[in-house]
Each structure stands twice: as C-alpha cells, then as structure tokens.
Amino acid sequence: MIYLVISFILGGLLGRVLNKRKKIVVINKFLTYLVILILLFTMGFSTGSNDAILRNLPALGKDALIITFFATLGSILMLYPVYLKYFKEKS
Amino acid sequence: MSGLLLILPFIIGLLVGAFNLFSMAWLPNEFQSILIIILLFFIGVSVGSDEDSLENLKRISLPSLLVPISIMIGSVLGGGIGSFFVNRISLGEGMSISAGLGYYSLSSVLIGQLRGEELGIMALIANIIREVSTILLAPVLVFLFGEMSIIASGGATTSDTSLPVIQQYAGNRYTVIAIFNGIVLSLLVPLVVPLFL
Numbered sequence: 142m143i144y145l146v147i148s149f150i151l152g153g154l155l156g157r158v159l160n161k162r163k164k165i166v167v168i169n170k171f172l173t174y175l176v177i178l179i180l181l182f183t184m185g186f187s188t189g190s191n192d193a194i195l196r197n198l199p200a201l202g203k204d205a206l207i208i209t210f211f212a213t214l215g216s217i218l219m220l221y222p223v224y225l226k227y228f229k230e231k232s
Numbered sequence: 233m234s235g236l237l238l239i240l241p242f243i244i245g246l247l248v249g250a251f252n253l254f255s256m257a258w259l260p261n262e263f264q265s266i267l268i269i270i271l272l273f274f275i276g277v278s279v280g281s282d283e284d285s286l287e288n289l290k291r292i293s294l295p296s297l298l299v300p301i302s303i304m305i306g307s308v309l310g311g312g313i314g315s316f317f318v319n320r321i322s323l324g325e326g327m328s329i330s331a332g333l334g335y336y337s338l339s340s341v342l343i344g345q346l347r348g349e350e351l352g353i354m355a356l357i358a359n360i361i362r363e364v365s366t367i368l369l370a371p372v373l374v375f376l377f378g379e380m381s382i383i384a385s386g387g388a389t390t391s392d393t394s395l396p397v398i399q400q401y402a403g404n405r406y407t408v409i410a411i412f413n414g415i416v417l418s419l420l421v422p423l424v425v426p427l428f429l
Binding site: 144145146148149150151152153154155156157158159160162165166169170172173174176177178179180181182183185186187188189190191194195197198201202204205206207208209210211212213214215216217218219220221223224225226227228229230 | 241242243244245246247248249250251252256259263264267268269270271272273274275276277278279280281282295298299302303304305306307308309310311313314315317318320321326329330333350353354355356357358359360361362365366373377378379380381383384385387391392393396405406409411415
C-alpha cells in the first residue's frame, strides 16, 4: 500500500514539473489506458482459468449478482447526502 | 475510451483462460500489484499537471473521511438486505461479501478461509461484478446519482482499476477523493470482512 502512495506522489511531482505540456499529457493518457487494459485482461484470465468458478458460475453468479446489486445501491444511497452537502459543484 | 471497450480485454482474458490458450504461470505473482503501482504513477502525473485537482487536495478533511465510511456502511447494510433474497447465504455472509467492496482478491481469500470455498467463490464473483459493473455502468451512474456514485460503486477499487473511468466520467475534480477513498477502504476491507462471519 505504501508503494502505491509513493508512486502516486512521485508521479504527481513529475506532473507538477512538466505542468500541462500537451504531448506529455497525451502520452500519459495512452500509457494509463494501456496498463488498465493489461490489468483487465489478467483479471479475466485468472477468472477464466479457475475451473471451480466456471462450473458453478450460473448458480453462484446469480446469487452474487443479487448481493452486489443491493450492496452497491446501499453505498450509492448512503454516500448521496454526503455528495450533495460537501462535494457537488454549485452551479 | 468507452466503458464497453474497457471490458473487452476482460472478456478476451476470460476466454483465453477458460480454453487454456496459453499459460500465464510464468508471470510473477506480484505482476498485478506492480502494474497497479505503475498505474498510480501515471495517474499521479495526470493529477500533478492539473491545477484544479490540486486545489481539491486541500479539501481532505472530515467530509473526505465521510466518503469511505458511508460507502462501507451502505454496502454492508445493502448486502444484509440482499441476503434475504438469496437462499444460499445468511445475513452475516451477505454483509461479509458486501464488505469486500470490489476488492475481490483479498475478500474472496479471507471469506474462503473462514467459511469454505463456495462462499469464497461467491465473494469473488460478487466483487468482480462490482468492479466490472462500475467500469461498465459509469456513465449511467453519473446520470442517475451524480458524479460521486461511481466512487460509491467502485468501493475499494477507486484508487486503481476504476480510477480511469472516474477520471473520465466524473472529472479530475474527483480524482483525489477517489484515490483517498480507495486507499482507506482497501485498508478497511480486511478488518471489516471477518466481523460478520
């Protein structure tokens, strides 16, 4: 976890030094997506290569979907008043 | 890049893994963690070169702390309610799975160890669905519940895998709070998941 923070701060400092150089911004955006694409691929791969998950997928998946739906909705509804009070951009 | 396009590598990876097209055993275990560290660096560069989001950093205070806390409480309560609609699991198990907040690797291992493989697999699927649906549904969530609903939905993933869609659909304004939220929740997940088992 500490590496994540250090990496983010180092990146932030570099970004501050480079400050809005258009070419860097474009290249950086491309690299960000490249890494996220690889991450999503490896995530799919580890799911697909697990036989136990694949066999029970339909039954377990349906139940998991129901739980996730309520959990996610709970988070969204609980955060909504905090968003309105402190974070929503006043127009 | 649209959310739908982002899901494509996941589906390709799933098929490649399912049909054993090639082995990825040669990759080090830390591969994903290293990628996430690199990702954070790139996102840091993006935030650092953007003055608006730096202004936003000054707002990490009580309201900022309320974000991860309300996301965790809402998720656990929601999962508890959801468990009444599922025969297979108890109230506590539903709450425990929901406390994973998309951090599927850790929560599934923890739950699998405490309550057996089947519940562990369910935690894995539930939390993968949470992460993937956050990426897929980001524009819909923003439309229905405002910018921060992506952060609520993303849970513990908002400092890594769901950060790009937050940046795209909510804007750089919410990037710093998203990273803060993801880091706090990633620390909370291993503490809260076992509480209900």
